[in-house]
Amino acid sequence: MRFFNTYSRQIEEFKPRDPAERKIAIYTCGPTVYSRAHIGNFRAYIFEDLLQRHLELRGYKVHRVMNITDVDDKTIRGAREAGTPLGKFTAQFKEAFFEDIETLRIKRADEFPAATDQRYIDRMIEMIGPLISRGLAYQADDKSVYFRINKFPNYGKLAHFDLTQLQSTGRVKHDEYDKEHIGDFALWKALDEEDGDVKWDSPWGPGRPGWHIECSAMATALLGDQIDIHCGGVDNIFPHHEAEIAQSEGVTGKKFVRYWLHCAHLLVDGQKMSKSLGNFYTLPDLLKKGYTGREIRYALMRVHYRAPLNFTWEVMEESRQSLARIDEWLKRLREVAEKENVQRPTPNAQRPTRKFEEALDDDLNISAALGFLFETIRETNRSMDENELDAASADAWLDWWKRINTVLDLEAEAEIAVPPEVAPLAKEREKARREKNWKRSDELREQISAFGWEVRDAKDGQKLTRRGAS
Ligand SMILES: [Zn+2]
Numbered sequence: 001m002r003f004f005n006t007y008s009r010q011i012e013e014f015k016p017r018d019p020a021e022r023k024i025a026i027y028t029c030g031p032t033v034y035s036r037a038h039i040g041n042f043r044a045y046i047f048e049d050l051l052q053r054h055l056e057l058r059g060y061k062v063h064r065v066m067n068i069t070d071v072d073d074k075t076i077r078g079a080r081e082a083g084t085p086l087g088k089f090t091a092q093f094k095e096a097f098f099e100d101i102e103t104l105r106i107k108r109a110d111e112f113p114a115a116t117d118q119r120y121i122d123r124m125i126e127m128i129g130p131l132i133s134r135g136l137a138y139q140a141d142d143k144s145v146y147f148r149i150n151k152f153p154n155y156g157k158l159a160h161f162d163l164t165q166l167q168s169t170g171r172v173k174h175d176e177y178d179k180e181h182i183g184d185f186a187l188w189k190a191l192d193e194e195d196g197d198v199k200w201d202s203p204w205g206p207g208r209p210g211w212h213i214e215c216s217a218m219a220t221a222l223l224g225d226q227i228d229i230h231c232g233g234v235d236n237i238f239p240h241h242e243a244e245i246a247q248s249e250g251v252t253g254k255k256f257v258r259y260w261l262h263c264a265h266l267l268v269d270g271q272k273m274s275k276s277l278g279n280f281y282t283l284p285d286l287l288k289k290g291y292t293g294r295e296i297r298y299a300l301m302r303v304h305y306r307a308p309l310n311f312t313w314e315v316m317e318e319s320r321q322s323l324a325r326i327d328e329w330l331k332r333l334r335e336v337a338e339k340e341n342v343q344r345p346t347p348n349a350q351r352p353t354r355k356f357e358e359a360l361d362d363d364l365n366i367s368a369a370l371g372f373l374f375e376t377i378r379e380t381n382r383s384m385d386e387n388e389l390d391a392a393s394a395d396a397w398l399d400w401w402k403r404i405n406t407v408l409d410l411e412a413e414a415e416i417a418v419p420p421e422v423a424p425l426a427k428e429r430e431k432a433r434r435e436k437n438w439k440r441s442d443e444l445r446e447q448i449s450a451f452g453w454e455v456r457d458a459k460d461g462q463k464l465t466r467r468g469a470s
Contacts, residue, residue: 001013001014001058001361002014002361002362002363003229003259003261003363003364004261004306004363005259005260005261006158006237006260006261006262007157007158007257007259007260009160011363012259014259015258016060016228016258017226017228017258021061022059022060022061023060023061023063024055024060024061024062024063024228024229025063025064025065025223025224025226025227025228025229026048026051026052026062026063026064026065026227026228026229026230026231027064027065027066027067027215027219027223027227027229027230027231027257028045028048028064028065028066028109028230028231028232029066029067029215029231029232029233029236029240029241030066030067030068030069030097030109030112031068031069031093031097032069032070032072032074032075033068033069033070033075033090033093033094033097034072034074034075034077034078034089034090034093035078035093036093036096036097036100036282036283036284037093037096037097037100037282037283038273038280038281038282039266039273039281039282039283039286039296039300039311040233040265040266040273041233042100042101042104042106042283042296042300043263043266043300043309044231044232044233044263045101045104045106046104046106046297046300046301047231047263047301047305047364048064048066048231048263049105049106049107050301050305050360050364050366050407051229051231051261051364052064052107053107053406053407053409054357054360054361054364054407056406057357057403057404057406057407058357058361063110063223064109064110064111065109065110065111065112065113065218065219065222065223066109066111066112067112067113067114067115067214067215067218067219068094068097068112068113068114068115069115069211069214070086070087070090070094070114070115070116071086071090071115071116071198071208071209071214072115072211072214073211075089075090076194076195076196076198077194079196079198080194080196085197086116086198087116094114100282100283103283103287103293103296103467104283104293104296104297104300105293105294105297105409106297111222113218113221113222115209115214115218119221120214120217120218120221121200121209123217123218123220123221124187124188124209124213124214124216124217125188125202125203126217127213127216127217127220127247127248127251128145128187128188128202128204128213129203130250130251131147131187131247131250131251132145134250135148135151136148136151136152136246136250137187137250138180139204140178140179140180141178142178142190143190143191143204143205143207144178144186144188144189144190144204144207145186145187145188145204146179146180146184146185146186146187147184147185147186147187147212147243147246147247147250148180148181148184149163149181149183149184149185149246150163150180150181152246152249152250154245154246154249155183155242155245155246156242157242157245158237158238158241158242158245158260159237159238159239159241159242161238161242163183183239185210185212185239185243186210187209187210187212187213187247188202188204188207188208188209188210188213189207189208189209189210190204190205190206190207191205191206191207191208195207195208211240212239212240212243212244212247213243213247215240215244216243216244216247216248216251216256219244219248219256220248220251220252225248225252225254225256226252226254226255226256226257226258227256227257227258228257228258228259229257229258229259229260229261230244230256230257230259230260230261231260231261231262231263232262232263233262233263233265234262234263234264234265235265236262237260237262241260244256245257261305262306263305263306264305264306264307264308264309265308265309266300266308266309266310266311267308267309267310267311268280268281268310268311268312269310269311269312270310281311283296286316291316291320294323294409294410294411294412294413295316295319295320295323296316296319297409297410298319298322298323298410299311299315299316299319301366301408302319302322302366302367302370303366303367304363304364304365304366304367305364305366306363322374323410323412325374325377326373326377326410326411327412329377329380329381330398330401330411332381332384333380333384333394333397333398333401334394334398336384336389336390336391336394337391337394337395337398338391339391351393351396352396352397352399352400355372356369356372356373356404357369357404359371359372360407369404373404376397380393380394380397413466418453418464419451421451422448422451422453422464425444425447425448426444426448426455426462426464428444429441429444429445429448429455429462430461430462432444433457433462448464449467452466452467453465453466453467454466454467
């Protein structure tokens with residue numbers, strides 16, 4: 001297996017820390033919960049999902065941590081503007097995040113540590129202490145503690161950044177006068193009146209952690225001093241991941257991460273997504289347009305993670321068609337597999353291979369893997385058209401699909417039984433509609449919705465679907 005390592009800018013053979021145990025520790029930077037995540041964020045999370053599932057298909061045991069940033073400048077500003085306590089403000093976006101990853105069939109990480117959890121705040125403070133005593137950090141006149149980047153010779157290696165450039169182009173902002181170097185970043189931010197009551201005690205006075213130290217603390221607390229793979233979006237490389245290396249290695253003295261994998265941007269109609277351009281989409285925006293979670297999953301997954309993904313409505317339509325082709329193919333295979341084996345044996349019949357996994361072994365080349373899937377669909381469909389696929393072969397292809405679908409997770413959901421708490425409500429709503437009691441009917445729709453089910457009214461009666469299902 002090979003991956004492109006941002007640190008070396010090279011494709012490298014993947015060698016985990018512990019090849020015998022086949023255990024892999026992965027850290028992925030999670031959402032900052034100050035607003036609902038947009039589809040660009042989910043592109044990165046789907047890439048990480050694909051990575052984890054492929055490693056698992058290849059027999060690795062993955063331990064993945066994804067942090068939740070629930071205290072930083074943006075969350076504090078958002079809470080202040082909303083006039084809500086920080087915890088209450090971020091809770092709604094945490095909930096929305098978990099709802100969205102479920103809709104997109106993203107496998108949950110083993111742990112979702114939150115930065116405001118006291119044990120991680122303690123860990124951050126525990127890390128800052130030694131950084132100061134080793135001269136890698138200092139408390140400035142503004143009482144904040146900064147990392148001294150000049151004392152960490154490897155600073156800039158991940159981003160392939162020349163520090164002298166940073167100096168010459170650096171803009172000195174008002175609050176940066178206290179720092180020794182323009183690139184020094186805050187480990188601990190001294191209490192500012194704008195922070196309100198968002199503060200913790202520390203040996204350097206009341207304040208709050210800087211964003212970068214949050215990830216170093218949670219990663220090392222849960223995964224140890226050294227991890228196999230660290231992922232994120234390309235915009236995390238500098239300064240965030242660079243800072244994570246400096247902090248973690250500054251404390252432990254060990255190489256923090258073996259492989260850095262970064263996902264490219266998502267564009268919409270060839271442009272950067274932005275609220276002002278009106279091309280900014282969250283998952284509910286797309287669901288409202290009638291697309292399902294798996295269609296969106298497919299659209300965000302189909303392009304290699306290091307290539308920019310251009311999101312358009314044509315892409316959504318193509319994704320819908322591609323999934324329909326898969327659905328239709330599976331249906332035909334199942335019909336053939338159930339038939340008595342009356343066809344003549346076909347010595348030249350295609351048999352499942354490992355080409356799909358091999359494509360993913362090559363730096364997660366999903367385009368090649370999907371290309372192979374659709375080539376397979378074309379060929380087996382042709383055999384079925386000519387009545388040349390026997391039941392055993394159909395079965396073998398179905399088994400193959402089952403295996404690759406542990407990575408893709410793209411199969412249409414089978415009809416899911418309506419749960420017992422929803423069924424009577426649905427029945428009552430049908431009655432209310434017959435009696436033209438629209439008010440009651442709407443109330444019942446709300447109650448059904450609270451259980452995660454949606455009601456749609458069609459000509460032949462109401463239809464119940466589970467939210468986010470296809
Ligand atoms: Zn991070």
